[in-house]
Amino acid sequence: MPDNAIYYHVAYVAAGVIYLGYSASLYWRWKRVREKNLTRS
């Protein structure tokens, strides 16, 4: 069996970082807009 586990480890970490990073960016953007909306109202 070929020893190529490093590629799958990197792929899993990269995918996880992208999913978490995007979710965090979405949360922060939403929070910023929400706070501005609350300040105005």
Added chain:
Amino acid sequence: MKPTPLTIAAGVGVVVTYIRAIFFTPTEAVQGPAQKIFYVHAPAAWVAFLAFGLVGLASVLYLWLREERLDRIAESSAEVGLMFTTVVLITGPLWGKPIWGTYWTWDARLTLTLFLWFIFVAYIVLRGAIDEREMRARYCAVLGILGALLVPFIHLSVYLFRTLHPKPILMKPDAPSLPTEMLTTVLLAFAAFTLLYVALLRVRYRYAVDRDALLAESHHA
């Protein structure tokens, strides 16, 4: 924003998929551990196609009905779909290197997927470049439809062209060609990442609603 049952289910589903794929799914004998990339690559591709399909549908409906919420759905789905396509374009080459001997080849499936990614990057850039709401929605709807039209073509590209990319294992007319343990992991991954897409789409849509309310208020002030 409090976590909803949907976001919790999506998060748990993705974590369980990772754990099952890493620890409880057998390693394929010929390809070795690199085959496990399939469990994150294929569901991401499916979700990207689903997301861009929704962009196309919402865009067609927007051009017909001119309802703002349809434009918001298209905008939200395009951004989430672009994120999933980025995962596809990173995990694919990481599988290609040990199996094909190269990270990238200008094969029909890979090239068209990269082209799709650029179309939706252009879609996001276009949204930021036009201030007038109605014009932005109309132009982006046209680009969104053009991008979505590429999706079935990409899916069929492995049949239409001579390509290195493997043919579909699940989304094909006959039975899936995988052992049961691997098939269970694949099905779990498809369900978990579809849930993740729906959860992210919902949050992104709510963000678009709040942002538009803020913009409308600042225009009135």
